[in-house]
Amino acid sequence: MYDLEYNFYSIIVLWRVLNSASHSITIDGAAKISFSPLSLISLSPIMAAVAPKLMHAVQYNCYGGGASGLKHVEVPFPTPKKDEVVLKLEAASLNPSDWKIQKGILWPVFPGKLPHIPVNDVSGEVIEAGQGVKKFKEGEKVVALLNYFNGGGLAEYAVASERLTVARPPEVSAAEGAGLPIAGLTALQALTQAANIKLDGTGELKNILVTAASGGVGHYAVQLAKLGNNHVTATCGARNIDLVKSLGADEVLDYKTPEGAALKSPSGRK
Secondary structure, eight states: OOOOSSSHHHHOOOHHHHSSSSSSETTTTTOOOEETTTHHHHTTTHHHHHSSSEEEEEBBSSOOOGGGGGGEEEEOOOOTTTTEEEEEEEEEEEOHHHHHHHHHHTTTTEEEEEEEBBOOEEEEEEEEOOOOOOOOTTTOOOEEEETTTOOOOOSSEEEGGGGGGGETTSSSSSHHHHHHHHHHHHHHHHHHHHHHOOOSSSSSOEEEEEESSSSHHHHHHHHHHHHTEEEEOOOOGGGGHHHHTTTTEEEETTSSSHHHHHHHSGOOOO
């Protein structure tokens, strides 16, 4: 067995074997290591073990630049800390916060450092569980909200907190799951915290206005409000009226009509 701790030592071993007629060498006064004539072959596992594992990702190195500022790179494979899982990503969803972070609007809070791999809403498969993880095991399909400081969604693999990861039902596709975290949580918090709606229908029934009801947050808000048996009035573009009706809205108005515009204006809100 060979006890080589760093890439540097492995390179020294290989170089000295290539340039030495003997079958043994000593590294920096350490114990002598003997080699057979097939030593070059036996060194292969050592080199593979110490070589860093890489993955493909998209990142940016500075603020601004838009799409042209994004670069395809190879970066080290993520390692989970306590209460974290490593996911093999299947889908990722972009949000307005992603371009705001890249543009520097949320500086100096986000990102935690540059270069930065953007996107936080993801879905995928658990391939490794860190110490202390109890809810998930390898092979499970999940949806996760990644840490805003670190991002990581535009990559082959990412690390997610167990606390911000949920199981993905078989009937929910990877793409559908990835679109849930930020938009879904925003709608949930607006209804349950700001509007004090009880989703089980036990609270006071209310008339809820959802503007941009066919958008990311809006289409979740319509469904959650109806889950609590509330009356939902929604606005959207003409082409999405049938979609919003199918989500359960009681009244749907084209925002370009006088009625829809009145609902969108501050003086016309209910």
